[in-house]
Amino acid sequence: AQSVTQPDIHITVSEGASLELRCNYSYGATPYLFWYVQSPGQGLQLLLKYFSGDTLVQGIKGFEAEFKRSQSSFNLRKPSVHWSDAAEYFCAARDDYKLSFGAGTTVTVRA
Amino acid sequence: GAVVSQHPSRVICKSGTSVKIECRSLDFQATTMFWYRQFPKQSLMLMATSNEGSKATYEQGVEKDKFLINHASLTLSTLTVTSAHPEDSSFYICSAGTSGEQETQYFGPGTRLLVL
Numbered sequence: 001a002q003s004v005t006q007p008d009i010h011i012t013v014s015e016g017a018s019l020e021l022r023c024n025y026s027y028g029a030t031p032y033l034f035w036y037v038q039s040p041g042q043g044l045q046l047l048l049k050y051f052s053g054d055t056l057v058q059g060i061k062g063f064e065a066e067f068k069r070s071q072s073s074f075n076l077r078k079p080s081v082h083w084s085d086a087a088e089y090f091c092a093a094r095d096d097y098k099l100s101f102g103a104g105t106t107v108t109v110r111a
Numbered sequence: 112g113a114v115v116s117q118h119p120s121r122v123i124c125k126s127g128t129s130v131k132i133e134c135r136s137l138d139f140q141a142t143t144m145f146w147y148r149q150f151p152k153q154s155l156m157l158m159a160t161s162n163e164g165s166k167a168t169y170e171q172g173v174e175k176d177k178f179l180i181n182h183a184s185l186t187l188s189t190l191t192v193t194s195a196h197p198e199d200s201s202f203y204i205c206s207a208g209t210s211g212e213q214e215t216q217y218f219g220p221g222t223r224l225l226v227l
Binding site: 034036041042043045046049085090092097098099101102103104 | 202
């Protein structure tokens with residue numbers, strides 16, 4: 001079955017430290033891949049997306065993600081986390097026209 | 112660009128009443144709009160997909176007579192929760208898709224529904 005997995009439910013990181021959020025997908029072919037961020041009580045904001053081409057994708061707010069076909073992964077990274085990055089992060093894959101979401105990773109930033 | 116709005120942001124209603132939620136794409140035309148439901152601390156669950164001028168496609172397990180979707184124009188879709196009950200209380204989020212092969216969904220800010 002097609003699925004998106006985010007292995008980490010909750011990550012705590014110190015402000016200024018680096019952050020990596022994991023995402024794995026299970027699809028027959030490479031789907032289109034997305035990372036969204038959700039602040040409490042808010043909708044989802046698109047951080048970045050991968051369709052094809054360069055496997056390192058740059059997004060907004062200093063985030064980047066790397067697509068690795070061999071590992072079926074699309075991990076999100078940020079070199080230096082800010083307190084405002086505390087939020088819920090969702091990885092998603094698009095097959096045909098539907099998006100399938102991972103369970104989400106909650107990021108807590110400590111001072 | 113690619114801004115999606117939802118109205119209202121929060122609604123409280125009595126059991127048995129109907130509630131309408133609007134979703135608008137403000138700066139682009141959305142051929143397809145999507146409605147999701149999100150329970151606390153959980154991911155988004157797709158409820159239905161609506162295309163302008165045609166009937167919505169509902170996901171398995173979603174009652175189409177309970178959740179009425181209308182997509183009257185390329186910038187507006189509405190979700191009506193009919194005869195709402197407390198178990199319908201949830202966070203409802205819409206998204207609008209840009210057209211073409213590289214279609215991307217842009218999400219609204221969500222509507223918090225509380226049914227008393």
